[in-house]
Amino acid sequence: MSAGHRQGLVDEVARIVDLSGELRVSSQGLGQLVKHLEREGYVELAADPDDRRAKLIRRTGAGDAVVGQVSALLDGVEQAWRAEVGAERFAVFREVLGELAAKLR
Numbered sequence: 001m002s003a004g005h006r007q008g009l010v011d012e013v014a015r016i017v018d019l020s021g022e023l024r025v026s027s028q029g030l031g032q033l034v035k036h037l038e039r040e041g042y043v044e045l046a047a048d049p050d051d052r053r054a055k056l057i058r059r060t061g062a063g064d065a066v067v068g069q070v071s072a073l074l075d076g077v078e079q080a081w082r083a084e085v086g087a088e089r090f091a092v093f094r095e096v097l098g099e100l101a102a103k104l105r
Contacts, residue, residue, distance in 0.1 A: 013056045015048060031055075042066060
């Protein structure tokens with residue numbers, strides 16, 4: 001998985017209710033996590049102009065930096081695993097993981 005695929009669900013702007021559905025968690029639980037991330041400066045919340053009850057979530061520069069750091073770490077792990085088992089076996093591994101992940105959705 002390349003860094004571009006790891007950007008996460010909130011690339012631009014997302015609503016808590018939409019993310020909670022994607023993640024299969026309660027809106028209340030996700031809202032608590034988002035509030036924590038907001039206090040830490042990783043995301044910012046804004047009112048949704050289309051729905052007064054909804055909040056929009058947007059990553060901040062600090063949030064983008066963390067996403068970049070995690071992506072770089074994961075890229076390093078993938079490179080090490082690919083070197084360990086070979087490109088062909090690693091490709092099969094990734095394909096199987098993708099199939100399993102799709103079934104979870």
